[in-house]
Amino acid sequence: xxxxxxxxxxxxxxxxxxxxxxxxxxxxxxxxxxxxxxxxxxxxxxxxxxxxxxxxxxxxxxxxxxxxxxxxxxxxxxxxxxxxxxxxxxxxxxxxxxxxxxxxxxxxxxxxxxxxxxxxxxxxxxxxxxxxxxxxxxxxxxxxxxxxxxxxxxxxxxxxxxxxxxxxxxxxxxxxxxxxxxxxxxxxxxxxxxxxxxxxxxxxxxxxxxxxxxxxxxxxxxxxxxxxxxxxxxxxxxxxxxxxxxxxxxxxxxxxxxxxxxxxxxxxxxxxxxxxxxxx
Amino acid sequence: xxxxxxxxxxxxxxxxxxxxxxxxxxxxxxxxxxxxxxxxxxxxxxxxxxxxxxxxxxxxxxxxxxxxxxxxxxxxxxxxxxxxxxxxxxxxxxxxxxxxxxxxxxxxxxxxxxxxxxxxxxxxxxxxxxxxxxxxxxxxxxxxxxxxxxxxxxxxxxxxxxxxxxxxxxxxxxxxxxxxxxxxxxxxxxxxxxxxxxxxxxxxxxxxxxxxxxxxxxxxxxxxxxxxxxxxxxxxxxxxxxxxxxxxxxxxxxxxxxxxxxxxxxxxxxxxxxxxxxxxxxxxxxxxxxxxxxxxxxxxxxxxxxxxxxxxxxxxxxxxxxxxxxxxxxxxxxxxxxxxxxxxxxxxxxxxxxxxxxxxxxxxxxxxxxxxxxxxxxxxxxxxxxxxxxxxxxxxxxxxxxxxxxxxxxxxxxx
Numbered sequence: 153x154x155x156x157x158x159x160x161x162x163x164x165x166x167x168x169x170x171x172x173x174x175x176x177x178x179x180x181x182x183x184x185x186x187x188x189x190x191x192x193x194x195x196x197x198x199x200x201x202x203x204x205x206x207x208x209x210x211x212x213x214x215x216x217x218x219x220x221x222x223x224x225x226x227x228x229x230x231x232x233x234x235x236x237x238x239x240x241x242x243x244x245x246x247x248x249x250x251x252x253x254x255x256x257x258x259x260x261x262x263x264x265x266x267x268x269x270x271x272x273x274x275x276x277x278x279x280x281x282x283x284x285x286x287x288x289x290x291x292x293x294x295x296x297x298x299x300x301x302x303x304x305x306x307x308x309x310x311x312x313x314x315x316x317x318x319x320x321x322x323x324x325x326x327x328x329x330x331x332x333x334x335x336x337x338x339x340x341x342x343x344x345x346x347x348x349x350x351x352x353x354x355x356x357x358x359x360x361x362x363x364x365x366x367x368x369x370x371x372x373x374x375x376x377x378x379x380x381x382x383x384x385x386x387x388x389x390x391x392x393x394x395x396x397x398x399x400x401x402x403x404x405x406x407x408x409x410x411x412x413x414x415x416x417x418x419x420x421x422x423x424x425x426x427x428x429x430x431x432x
Numbered sequence: 433x434x435x436x437x438x439x440x441x442x443x444x445x446x447x448x449x450x451x452x453x454x455x456x457x458x459x460x461x462x463x464x465x466x467x468x469x470x471x472x473x474x475x476x477x478x479x480x481x482x483x484x485x486x487x488x489x490x491x492x493x494x495x496x497x498x499x500x501x502x503x504x505x506x507x508x509x510x511x512x513x514x515x516x517x518x519x520x521x522x523x524x525x526x527x528x529x530x531x532x533x534x535x536x537x538x539x540x541x542x543x544x545x546x547x548x549x550x551x552x553x554x555x556x557x558x559x560x561x562x563x564x565x566x567x568x569x570x571x572x573x574x575x576x577x578x579x580x581x582x583x584x585x586x587x588x589x590x591x592x593x594x595x596x597x598x599x600x601x602x603x604x605x606x607x608x609x610x611x612x613x614x615x616x617x618x619x620x621x622x623x624x625x626x627x628x629x630x631x632x633x634x635x636x637x638x639x640x641x642x643x644x645x646x647x648x649x650x651x652x653x654x655x656x657x658x659x660x661x662x663x664x665x666x667x668x669x670x671x672x673x674x675x676x677x678x679x680x681x682x683x684x685x686x687x688x689x690x691x692x693x694x695x696x697x698x699x700x701x702x703x704x705x706x707x708x709x710x711x712x713x714x715x716x717x718x719x720x721x722x723x724x725x726x727x728x729x730x731x732x733x734x735x736x737x738x739x740x741x742x743x744x745x746x747x748x749x750x751x752x753x754x755x756x757x758x759x760x761x762x763x764x765x766x767x768x769x770x771x772x773x774x775x776x777x778x779x780x781x782x783x784x785x786x787x788x789x790x791x792x793x794x795x796x797x798x799x800x801x802x803x804x805x806x807x808x809x810x811x812x813x814x815x816x817x818x819x820x821x822x823x824x825x826x827x828x829x830x831x832x833x834x835x836x837x838x839x840x841x842x843x844x845x846x847x
Contacts, residue, residue: 236700242575248556249570251633252563260484260636268637269706269835272553273597278836281700287714289698290838291605292597295554296578302594309612332573339571374618385575414546414592 167308170423171368172229172321173353174400175220176393177213180344181333184209192216193223197231199283206266209347210243210327211276217351218280218323229353235288235310235319236277239303241296241328241385244271249339276325288319300326300388301412308372311356324352326392328385348386350393368396368406369423374416395420447611448682448689448847451534451675453526453625454787457493457668457774461529462690465784466791469799470820474652474773476666482632483564486639491651492630493668493775501528504537506587519557522627522671522780523549523583530623531587534675535687546591546619548610549580550603550626552779552834553634554595560633591619597779599834600739602626603672604782604842608696610676620681627671628779635667641706645742655776656803657740657769658747658811665741668775672783690790694827695726695843703837708746715753715839719829722841723757728827730761733843735792735823737785737830740769740801740811741776750831751811766823768816772802782832782840789828789844797822 179187188204196219204212222229247264248271254262269275273292281290289310294302307324327349333341354370388410395408399422408420452462457475459465468475481490498521500510505528508516513524527547531537536545558579559570577585584593592613596605603626610624638644645664647654655666682689697718701709709715723730736754740747747769755762770788777784788799797820804817825846832840 232702235698242555244556245559245570248559252560252570255484255633255636256563260486260632260639263484263633263636263640265637265641265706267556268553268634269599271556272599272835273555273595274552274599274602274834274836274838275705277597278599278705278838281702281837282705285702287700287702289605289840290598290700290836291602292552294578294595295597296581296595297575298578298581298593305592306594306596306609309609309616312612312616332575334573335571337571343573374616412592414590 166371166373167312168369168371169311170355171352171370172355173221173225174368174396175217175224175351176397177217177220177349178346179213180346181209181341182344184212184347187212187216192219196222197284203283206270207279208244208247208270208275210240211279213347213349214238214276214325214327215279215283217349218325221351221353231284232287233319234286235322236280236286236290237293237303237306237322237324238276238280239293239299239326240273240276241299242332243273243275246333246335246339246341247271249335253339276327280323280325297385298413299328299385300392300410304418305412307354311354321353321355324354326350326389328389330386330390348389348393350389350396367423369421371419372416444615446679446692447614447676448679448692449674449790450677450682450687450689451530451536452690452787452790453529453533454672454784455495455498455522455526456670456672456784457495460499462787465787466795469770469773469788469791470795470797472800472802472819474802476651476655476775478651481635484632484636486636487648490635491648491654492666494630495670498522498525501525502532505531517558517561519627519629520579522629523579524586526625526671526673527583527587527623530673530675536621536675541588543620544591545589546610546613546622547580547584547589547593548606548622548624549583549595550606550779550783551579551595552597552599552602554579557629557631560631598838598840599836600778600781601832601834601838601840602779604832604840607693607783607786607842608698611693611696614676614678622676623673624676625671625673625783626780628669628777630667630669638667643743653803655742655772657738657742657772657801658807658815659804660806660808662742662744662747665743665771666775668777670777670784671780672787689847691793691847692845693842694845695722695728697721697725697841699839701837701839705836708743708749709837710745710749712749712752712756715750715833716756718839719753719757719831719841722829722843726843726845728843730758733758733761733765733827733829734825735798735828736765736767737788737828738767738769739831739833741771748808748810750833751813754813763814765814766798766816766821767813768799768801770799782830785830786842786844789830792825792828793844793846796825
């Protein structure tokens with residue numbers, strides 16, 4: 153029986169990409185209804201009217217994070233070619249619980265046509281693509297405790313990616329609850345947890361950014377032999393959000409890193425674009 | 433710091449498919465599924481739709497029995513396997529089969545093998561199955577490991593493990609991601625594929641959306657892609673997985689290659705969360721990108737496995753996209769939809785339809801579109817109705833389009 157040869161792949165050099173825009177958003181469950189119809193910066197692209205009315209809570213928060221990040225960009229980005237990777241954790245649980253309770257009582261006629269398109273792992277990515285006119289590829293990843301590392305690895309995969317399938321800028325949007333909502337027997341939450349979202353617009357390299365512009369650099373050191381213990385989804389997402397927020401609010405040095413569960417690590421640091429394009 | 437490397441098709445190490453595992457409505461191995469698809473056998477039948485049934489009779493591409501995993505590759509005994517959720521079974525069985533087929537049933541511990549699972553609604557399916565068995569997982573404030581994490585642990589895989597979701601294109605994106613990992617040298621081999629399972633909630637939701645065929649008088653006639661009398665898709669279930677390896681690695685260990693995963697194209701319509709986009713430009717762009725990625729001209733394509741699920745709008749839009757991407761070659765290139773036999777495997781569809789393409793490469797024949805009695809004028813393509821067509825097949829393209837406007841095209845090339 154043939155067996156695998158010794159490792160013979162290409163050299164596994166570190167990869168570095170630039171974060172062109174970023175924002176973090178956090179909102180309690182009870183605050184999310186107000187976020188469905190507005191509350192985003194006026195300078196951002198207009199969403200179709202009532203676009204988020206059926207959206208899952210994590211989609212609402214993720215959309216706000218992207219809009220807040222777009223609002224920080226001095227020059228409007230050409231978003232049409234952007235890709236979207238949305239890494240959520242157990243999105244759609246409240247809607248699923250209520251759907252199941254209603255269906256058990258009232259049968260299949262009560263099952264909403266929105267439960268699949270708005271309550272799946274792909275829903276946030278699809279909403280960002282449709283709502284903001286992004287026509288690069290869009291996918292959801294993970295759905296569970298490894299949302300952050302799975303999202304980060306997929307970003308590097310796409311930006312590393314060969315040939316015409318790759319895109320130059322990818323929005324990585326990571327969402328999750330600090331504490332998962334506790335639901336009663338009718339599927340209503342009995343707690344008011346925080347839903348958190350981090351949006352990062354990631355480009356292949358800093359050359360796309362204005363000269364002298366401050367940005368974040370994201371470096372991936374590919375898998376080494378050892379594996380690292382997994383952290384919880386909430387802890388890793390909150391760690392990233394807190395680091396970015398502290399840096400943006402106080403210019404504190406940024407040195408955030410995340411050890412991937414399969415080995416390898418991702419580091420996020422502040423950087424200056426020294427060789428980028430001339431400012432307009 | 434090294435810049436991210438960019439590879440062109442010319443200097444890229446080809447990525448080969450060296451193992452196949454499949455559990456589907458038309459067969460539970462590659463030979464079985466290939467034979468059924470080329471014989472034009474339908475796997476669509478009447479089913480028990482469960483507690484949320486909208487009609488007394490419903491039908492689907494259902495799997496009767498999921499074979500236990502090959503013991504050479506998987507430590508689960510048949511009893512433990514039978515206790516797994518059905519969604520897990522649709523992964524465990526074909527993954528074990530793909531590993532055995534690739535000659536990697538054992539001796540994997542020293543190699544970094546990755547796993548990319550295309551699956552769009554894992555939690556919805558899991559919560560539903562648990563709830564209908566009187567469980568309460570959906571109400572509990574817990575967060576358990578995902579299926580891809582459990583599979584990586586079960587099969588002792590030490591490479592990265594990621595779930596990808598792009599609705600009906602999910603498993604195609606999984607295949608694309610695994611190929612990239614191999615090109616990057618992040619893994620030595622990669623298991624890629626996807627699965628889905630029938631569920632009462634999804635059947636009811638798609639029924640309420642009027643997306644499902646309601647032709648209940650004869651289930652085998654219900655899935656009618658490109659036919660003027662099509663009235664919606666037929667849901668299916670199953671799983672298909674592949675072992676991918678760099679060509680040099682596969683060659684050096686004497687592994688058989690079914691074909692090369694030669695090209696990938698991806699785009700989004702940015703049109704609507706549910707409705708198919710009637711403008712074919714972005715879907716055509718995905719096809720064109722995949723051909724360019726593979727270094728293939730439109731007139732070199734020998735077969736297109738269409739996404740065509742049998743919906744009135746979607747099939748016509750795809751026909752337009754194929755014409756736009758292939759140009760004049762569209763008059764010559766045979767096109768078929770194997771969903772006419774398998775039903776729509778949703779998250780697993782792209783992977784299963786890659787199996788259909790491998791069948792075409794292996795047997796030098798184009799699988800047919802069943803029930804294509806009266807081709808719709810709005811779907812003007814070189815159809816292969818009713819019966820397989822013998823043909824020289826060296827390059828096959830497979831389209832997958834999903835909710836949220838995700839477009840994906842894979843190009844598979846003979847080894």
